[in-house]
Amino acid sequence: MVPLNHYLILSAAIFAIGVVGVVIRRNLIVVLMSIELMLNAVNLTFIAFSRFLGSMEGQVVVFFVMAVAAAEAVVGLAIIISVFRHRQSLDPQEMQLLKW
Amino acid sequence: MTSSMMIFYLLAALLVLSSLMVVFQRNVVHCAMALVAALFLIAILFVTLQAAMVGVLQILVYAGAIMVLFLFVIMLLNPTALEPRRGLSWGFGMLVALLLAGALAALVSHNEAPADPFAATELFGAPESLAKSLFTDFVLPFEIASVLLLIAIVGAVVLAKREHN
Numbered sequence: 001m002v003p004l005n006h007y008l009i010l011s012a013a014i015f016a017i018g019v020v021g022v023v024i025r026r027n028l029i030v031v032l033m034s035i036e037l038m039l040n041a042v043n044l045t046f047i048a049f050s051r052f053l054g055s056m057e058g059q060v061v062v063f064f065v066m067a068v069a070a071a072e073a074v075v076g077l078a079i080i081i082s083v084f085r086h087r088q089s090l091d092p093q094e095m096q097l098l099k100w
Numbered sequence: 101m102t103s104s105m106m107i108f109y110l111l112a113a114l115l116v117l118s119s120l121m122v123v124f125q126r127n128v129v130h131c132a133m134a135l136v137a138a139l140f141l142i143a144i145l146f147v148t149l150q151a152a153m154v155g156v157l158q159i160l161v162y163a164g165a166i167m168v169l170f171l172f173v174i175m176l177l178n179p180t181a182l183e184p185r186r187g188l189s190w191g192f193g194m195l196v197a198l199l200l201a202g203a204l205a206a207l208v209s210h211n212e213a214p215a216d217p218f219a220a221t222e223l224f225g226a227p228e229s230l231a232k233s234l235f236t237d238f239v240l241p242f243e244i245a246s247v248l249l250l251i252a253i254v255g256a257v258v259l260a261k262r263e264h265n
Binding site: 012081 | 135161170209238
């Protein structure tokens with residue numbers, strides 16, 4: 001049986017990789033994909049704890065995280081489409097209308 | 101080293117590799133394909149943790165529905181220009197991620213983890229037990245999630261609709 005710490009360290013590594021993607025990429029679609037990666041790292045933590053504590057609650061929480069992630073992806077992609085129509089660009093650094 | 105450990109290390113190495121490919125590939129479609137691979141590997145990890153139902157949902161919802169949506173948007177917008185190789189925030193992003201990974205790893209490895217896990221019964225992770233806790237203890241969050249999905253559908257249609265003057 002693989003110890004719990006291994007799952008947690010793997011999940012921390014995937015989360016950190018997702019953070020790198022959100023910070024350094026200059027394409028909104030890839031930023032959204034990195035956020036999905038971070039959500040999945042957290043899901044892995046929930047499932048590992050659910051297995052090691054013998055409780056179903058972790059799996060139920062993962063179910064809800066998936067529903068919220070689906071909603072987030074749909075609305076995020078709709079916003080990206082609408083932004084692309086106005087600016088012809090996917091670079092988040094060009095979106096500084098509120099910058100003073 | 102037991103066989104389950106070897107399977108875990110193989111899956112973990114492939115997962116880290118595909119996650120790095122999601123972040124560091126310059127072609128967006130390649131990023132999406134690497135993300136599909138990462139989601140499949142996470143689903144396999146779920147199955148090894150006795151969460152078969154959640155693993156199947158992961159493949160159906162994430163690798164199926166959400167990634168198809170991503171690919172549709174990529175094809176629709178067709179961003180032809182490759183982004184610059186290193187933006188201004190490259191060093192900053194690396195520093196933040198290294199600090200975060202170090203802090204999380206230190207926190208996690210010092211923690212006293214339950215080494216001997218709960219002996220899983222036959223029903224653990226089965227659709228029956230997931231449905232039972234979903235429809236008894238978590239009925240209200242379940243209904244709220246359905247309302248949230250409805251709002252997301254309406255919001256996406258309103259946002260992505262072409263404006264007519």
